[in-house]
Amino acid sequence: MTEIILSADGEVRLSAGDLAGKGEAILATRGAGKSWLAAVQAEQLIEAGYPILILDVVGEYWSLKAKYPVIVFGGQHADVPLDPHIGGEIAKAVLDRKLQAVVDLTGMRRADQPFFIADLAAELYEYGLQVKTPCWLLIEEAQNFIPQVGNPPCKRPILDIVEMGRHAGLGVCLVSHRSATIDKTALGLCDILVFKRLTLPHDLQVVRDFFRGRDPKFVDVVKELPALGNDEAILYYPLRLEAPVKFKVAERKTPHVAETPTLKIKEVAAPEISAVSRELTEYFQRFIREKVVRRDEVAELRARLEELQRELEEKDRRIEQLEHDLELAQRFRIEVPPELLKVPGVNEKLEKLEERIMDLYAAQVEKAKRLEEENRALKRQLEMAGKADFSALAEKLEALNREMQRSRDPLASLSESLSSAVEKASK
Ligand SMILES: Nc1ncnc2c1ncn2[C@@H]1O[C@H](COP(=O)(O)OP(=O)(O)O)[C@@H](O)[C@H]1O
Ligand SMILES: [Mg+2]
Known part of the structure; x- marks a missing residue:
């Protein structure tokens, strides 16, 4: 020994x-x-x-x-x-x-x-x-x-x-x-x-x-x-x-x-040492490229996905809020007596309200479009990264997107009813 x-x-x-x-x-x-x-x-x-x-x-x-x-x-x-x-x-x-x-x-x-x-x-x-x-x-x-x-x-x-x-x-x-x-x-x-x-x-x-x-x-x-x-x-x-x-x-x-x-x-x-160190250097460089960088990319994607999910959840809450507002607004429209529409100034107020709703609507559409695109890109990246365990999250994203889609229609009808009210008022 x-x-x-x-x-x-x-x-x-x-x-x-x-x-x-x-x-x-x-x-x-x-x-x-x-x-x-x-x-x-x-x-x-x-x-x-x-x-x-x-x-x-x-x-x-x-x-x-x-x-x-x-x-x-x-x-x-x-x-x-x-x-x-x-x-x-x-x-x-x-x-x-x-x-x-x-x-x-x-x-x-x-x-x-x-x-x-x-x-x-x-x-x-x-x-x-x-x-x-x-x-x-x-x-x-x-x-x-x-x-x-x-x-x-x-x-x-x-x-x-x-x-x-x-x-x-x-x-x-x-x-x-x-x-x-x-x-x-x-x-x-x-x-x-x-x-x-x-x-x-x-x-x-x-x-x-x-x-x-x-x-x-x-x-x-x-x-x-x-x-x-x-x-x-x-x-x-x-x-x-x-x-x-x-x-x-x-x-x-x-x-x-x-x-x-x-x-x-x-x-x-010793030539064998430089050969070994060259080989090891190449080995570890390959390891970092293939495993470490890859791991970081997947972690980044995961973080991005989580961020998007949070964003969508936030949107979801905003949609609910809008739907609620919409309901209130529709109720309000029913209760507006025609004489009130003749009161000076109501016209402008209604126009402003319509404008605001149209802005919200446009922003909503824009955001939904962007989220859909990001969602698609993310899914492509995830597929490339070979990670299948995101499918539940991806489904959730799609469901939220559909939800958002639905919220556009009431917004559009509100805007229509408002513009007809404005039209009536200005006659
Ligand atoms: N066995 C020894 N014989 C002679 N000098 C020594 C010996 N061990 C340490 N020294 C001296 O002491 C200094 C400190 O030793 P070092 O091993 O670096 O200390 P440490 O690691 O405990 O901080 C060295 O620079 C060397 O000059
Ligand atoms: Mg020491």
Whole structure:
């Protein structure tokens, strides 16, 4: 079984199988060497041939390319462009093709990230259960995606992996600089914990509570945390180790770019990588064109249809109102005594009333015509989109149109009766 060496002296090791099947958390304050240690693990898992998937919010893991055939999705060093809709598809590609992939989230809107990760994590788990390909998922700034308070859409799918990932051969490494705000259920489910320097009282309290709940005899580990150097860590792995072990972290084999962000790594020369990334780029572009754009179009049509339906319902109410007015007006006409028609000014008033009714009538006809046209166009579009489940809505639209048609006739007769009244009055 391939061993992953964590310590500089080579003594502290984990098996690759342990990592790619268990939950691990690396907890430390900012700048205490979390990403360095996570990258040390990533490098060796890559060497052991394990598929890995790194969710990188800072844009630092692309430097793995300096030595390894890693595919980078998104960010400034992308092999394949990233899109918020392809999370699930990336997970599938990683498992199917046994990729070692970095997803650089620096270019993705913060608001899109939880949805993207939800899709990715859910697919990694669901599809992982089918194919049982081992894979290691690294989640940086995990407190953003599985917070103690709040429920972003990615929280449940990530917790599923922490809790049950081993059934799919999935290991997950949660990296967090805020122990206080990361979900405690997730921490409780982790088998492997690595503590590095922690200084904030709230974060230290979390570690204290953790040991009190799990292994009270080791609660004094907390006292060592504030003074740890960047290259020091304490591993707590009760399934394999009798006690927590403090160690100096091994060197990285690829550059740590957090240190020197301007560092340029010359493109990986391996021709197979550029072939794979070209092929993946084409694949994802096709996927976006065929699935994502299509999905958006159908959603747009659906929204438009709903808007039209609301408009028609509004029209329906207006028609009812008009019919009511019409009835009143007809009653009024019957009751108008002929002498009244001779009163000066009534003539003009009746003319004005007729004009208003004619305007309403014309507007009604115009609107009905437009709605009918839109209705037809919409039906054509829906047919083209291959969606049959709109037929009930379409019937409703037609019924409303017929209703509108009927309302034109009373309007026309009212207008006629008014004009005959006007004629009489002017004689
Ligand atoms: N094992 C190590 N050996 C030497 N220097 C380290 C080690 N780990 C971290 N460092 C130094 O600490 C800095 C911060 O490390 P990093 O892993 O980026 O921290 P974090 O991810 O916790 O914010 C790095 O730029 C590096 O200079
Ligand atoms: Mg970091």
